[in-house]
Amino acid sequence: MVAPRxxxxxxxxxxxxxxxxNGARALQRDAGTSKLSENNIRGCDGGMQMAGPEGRLAxxxxxxxxxGGYALAAxxxxxxxxxxxxxxxxxxxxxxxxxxxxxxxxxxxEAQLKGTSCDVAxxxxxxxxxxxxxxxxxxxxxxxxxxxxxxxxxxxxARRFVIISSVGADPGAGNLYLRTKGEMEQxxxxxxxxxLDILQPSLLLGWRRETRPLQLAARAFMPLVxxxxxxxxIPYRAIPARAVGEAMLGAVRSGRRGVQRYTYEGIxxxxxxxxxxxxxxxxxxxxxxAR
Numbered sequence: 001m002v003a004p005r006x007x008x009x010x011x012x013x014x015x016x017x018x019x020x021x022n023g024a025r026a027l028q029r030d031a032g033t034s035k036l037s038e039n040n041i042r043g044c045d046g047g048m049q050m051a052g053p054e055g056r057l058a059x060x061x062x063x064x065x066x067x068g069g070y071a072l073a074a075x076x077x078x079x080x081x082x083x084x085x086x087x088x089x090x091x092x093x094x095x096x097x098x099x100x101x102x103x104x105x106x107x108x109x110e111a112q113l114k115g116t117s118c119d120v121a122x123x124x125x126x127x128x129x130x131x132x133x134x135x136x137x138x139x140x141x142x143x144x145x146x147x148x149x150x151x152x153x154x155x156x157x158a159r160r161f162v163i164i165s166s167v168g169a170d171p172g173a174g175n176l177y178l179r180t181k182g183e184m185e186q187x188x189x190x191x192x193x194x195x196l197d198i199l200q201p202s203l204l205l206g207w208r209r210e211t212r213p214l215q216l217a218a219r220a221f222m223p224l225v226x227x228x229x230x231x232x233x234i235p236y237r238a239i240p241a242r243a244v245g246e247a248m249l250g251a252v253r254s255g256r257r258g259v260q261r262y263t264y265e266g267i268x269x270x271x272x273x274x275x276x277x278x279x280x281x282x283x284x285x286x287x288x289x290a291r
Contacts, residue, residue: 057117058252059156060086061149062124066206067164070245071122072099074274078249085118087149106145113152120160121153122248128177135176143184150191160195162251163188164244167200167235167263189259197251198261199244199270206241235263243271250274 058075062068063086075084076096086092087104094101104112106125125146132138146163153161169181185198205219222238229237247262250270254260262270 056080056082057119058084059113059116059118059121059153059158060084060124061088061122062126062164063092064088064090065124065126066204066241067201067244067248068124070206070242071124071248072245074246074249075122078274080253081249085116087113106148109145109148110152110155113156116152116156118153118156118158120162120252121149121156121158122162122252123149124164124245124248125149126164138176139180142180143187146184147187147191150188150193154191154193158193160197160252161188161191161193162197162199162248164199164201164248167202169200195257196259197248197254197256198259199247199251199267200235200261200263201239201244201267202236202264203238204241204244205238234265237264239264239267243268246271246274248274 058081060068060072060075063072072084072086072092072094075081076098081098083098083100084096085100085102087102087109089103089106091103092101102112123146125141127138127141129135129138132141150161163185165185166178166181168175168178169185170178171182171186173179173182188196188198203218203222205222218238226237244267247267247270250273251260251262253273253276254270
């Protein structure tokens with residue numbers, strides 16, 4: 001009777017090993033690591049995985065905007081974010097036990113945030129030429145205010161910086177908007193964050209406080225146009241602002257080092273990771289190899 005019991009034990013052992021391998025594969029798919037490391041990241045510098053989760057204390061700028069509001073909501077719902085410090089020019093009008101809203105002047109942001117500590121910083125600052133009124137004011141918001149926030153985040157010991165830019169951003173572009181975004185990205189790369197996640201969405205879909213006729217038309221027609229944008233045109237698909245906000249949290253959870261750039265497909269994958277109510281578990285450690 002010994003042989004049957006040994007055979008049964010071997011079958012149970014093989015079954016446990018198969019369940020472990022399948023679980024590890026499912027975990028990799030859920031975390032989006034395979035998808036993020038192939039076609040959805042452009043211009044990665046390093047792309048090494050961090051050893052463990054990060055992002056306990058979050059510093060957020062731009063929460064009054066469309067995508068920023070969704071980013072704030074995602075952070076406040078995340079069990080792995082213990083506190084959110086949101087900086088804004090005016091009160092956000094939102095109460096939450098884990099939210100602190102500090103009213104600041106971005107021209108003096110570094111001094112006003114002196115002594116602050118955080119693990120990650122998320123930046124949703126940005127405007128349009130029409131809203132700014134001039135090229136100088138537009139650049140002041142999209143470059144100078146962003147860099148002031150980045151310097152304050154560095155002083156607060158942020159290891160990761162997540163920023164919303166734009167698809168097509170290029171410091172050599174002829175278009176003012178894309179050139180400004182490209183210059184902003186390059187300045188942030190030079191800032192030397194351990195981890196820099198640059199989200200490059202196309203048109204954001206969502207209801208704004210000031211919705212113009214062109215935006216209403218885009219909201220109606222872009223979902224119909226999106227399926228026609230294939231191959232190298234996929235990054236230009238319109239994307240819900242909610243997905244971009246959730247993707248910012250997903251970038252925090254991704255645990256990737258270096259400079260990462262995400263367009264449409266990568267943002268969608270990060271959004272799935274950010275929308276999860278529970279923190280993504282760490283993958284099982286491989287056994288140490290003998291030297």
